Amino acid sequence: MLELVKGESQGIRVGPRWPSSKVLIEQNTFNKMVETQSMLPPSVRLLIVRGYESKSSNLGVFRLLSRWFGVRLFCTLYPKRKNEVTDIFGSNGHDVDGTHVDVSVVLNGKRLRFLPFGVFTSLTRQEAVAAQHLVVINKVKDALRQCGFEIHQNQTESMQIHCDYKG
Template sequence: MSLLTLLPGAHNDILVMPRWPSKQVLVDELTWQKLQAAQASLPAHLGLLLTRAYEPAVTELGRARTVFRRMGIWLFGMLYPHRKDEIDDIFGSNGHDLDGTHIDVSITIHGRRVRLLPLSVFTPISWQARRIKKFNADLVLVQTALAAQGFQLHRNATESLQIHCDLKPVLQ
């Protein structure tokens, strides 16, 4: 696994903003190249913003994430008891603890970040639907550009709005 360490800021037309409490994003080199290719295929007004990739579980930060995840699961279960079947998809590591091919991306429009989940994974489904409707054309462009480079969006609707995607290996 060949990982790149990206600090906050612009890198080859992609903005990197690590999700708190991280100070950097560790991303697989091929995944980064594919992400750059996806960015290059997008219209000029639309940008990709990388927020998360590889996060080793066996660090102090990894252990802290485990505690935050447990608290989040409890709160999510309290707020959305009818959505308990989504907890594993939303609060699982989703491959972020394996390698740098599992990433979370956000978008910018005319240089401004679009918060598709303004309350993170706690954003109500009705709010999510409004955000999808408002930004649908741009979301389709981003999803298409990512898919063309071999990325697969997460099957869970909330995770897919977090634009969690995995680079799928090319079968020879």
């Protein structure tokens, strides 16, 4: 398992999602991220923000509490989207191993934020933001798929580019 800190590693940017200070990722998964990056134009850079997260760490307890609160807030804001709670607030494999990764996109040096309000961004807003960068999003997702990654089916998870390396 690789331990990546904020910065750059082999052409891949790393920016751990708060409150983490590092991203844990399996070596082979990282190698495939490097391969994915090589398929993209120089103006488009991958930014790894989340990988393996142990349930038993101090951050694991924090995440458990924030998920509990988040689920309640999400269901209050979007009562018709309760069926998405498991997809959005579940660990989605991040607590299993380092093959489950969240990736962001940097375009011409600027990070693109597809979920300006995090998972609380409405689907309408997500679609509007995505429409502005649809060509870039499709290039990144296509390159990830070609390198053996599977993109999460849930629209919100897909917008934070949660992908699983399937090899």
